[in-house]
Amino acid sequence: MxxxxxxxxxxxxxxxxxxxxxxxxxxxxxxxxxxxxxxxxxxxxxxxxxxxxxxxxxxxxxxxxxxxxxQGCCFQISFGFKVRVWSDLWLPNVKLFSPSPRDSTAFVDVEFKVQELFIPGS
Structure with a gap:
């Protein structure tokens, strides 16, 4: 003011x-x-x-x-069909809401979706 x-x-x-x-x-x-x-x-x-x-x-x-x-938003996951694991913001308790691979030299599929992490039938 x-x-x-x-x-x-x-x-x-x-x-x-x-x-x-x-x-x-x-x-x-x-x-x-x-x-x-x-x-x-x-x-x-x-x-x-x-x-x-x-x-x-x-x-x-x-x-x-x-x-x-x-900066203050993250996805709320329901089915995870559209949310990308490595580039979208979806984990509220992780810095910047987005995970990063442990091995920074590993190949990472940037289009890998959260839905692919679900165990079928669970």
């Missing part, structure tokens, strides 16, 4: 845009979210999306704050 007790408008703007980004990430069924996802995401996660020249100012703002939003 400044001397008059007013909040810094840049911080307020960032917080409001992060709220929009969370609505997009949280799979909201609001019509404007559905429209943004259909136009820009093409069934990808917001973290893997990049702006294009014709993107709206709102979408560019959402993508600009998404790395900050990502």
């Amino acid at each position: 400044d001397g008059l007790g007013l909040r810094k408008m840049g911080d307020v703007n960032k917080a409001l845009i992060m709220k929009l980004a969370w609505s997009v990430h949280a799979a909201s069924s609001k019509p404007w979210i559905v429209a943004l996802k259909a136009k820009y995401l093409n069934s990808k996660f917001i973290w893997n999306s990049a702006p294009i020249a014709s993107s709206s100012w709102a979408w560019k703002g959402i993508l600009k704050v998404s790395p900050l939003l990502k």
Whole structure:
């Protein structure tokens, strides 16, 4: 806050845009979210999306704050079909929510999904 007790408008703007980004990430069924996802995401996660020249100012703002939003988020696993073991954030008790292999020189399949870790019938 400044001397008059007013909040810094840049911080307020960032917080409001992060709220929009969370609505997009949280799979909201609001019509404007559905429209943004259909136009820009093409069934990808917001973290893997990049702006294009014709993107709206709102979408560019959402993508600009998404790395900050990502720092405090991780996937909640249900079936694990889409979540990648080595590159997506999914373990809340592990630093940065993502595991790393013990042997850093080992070959790692970056597309290996959490679902493949499940034991059938368990």
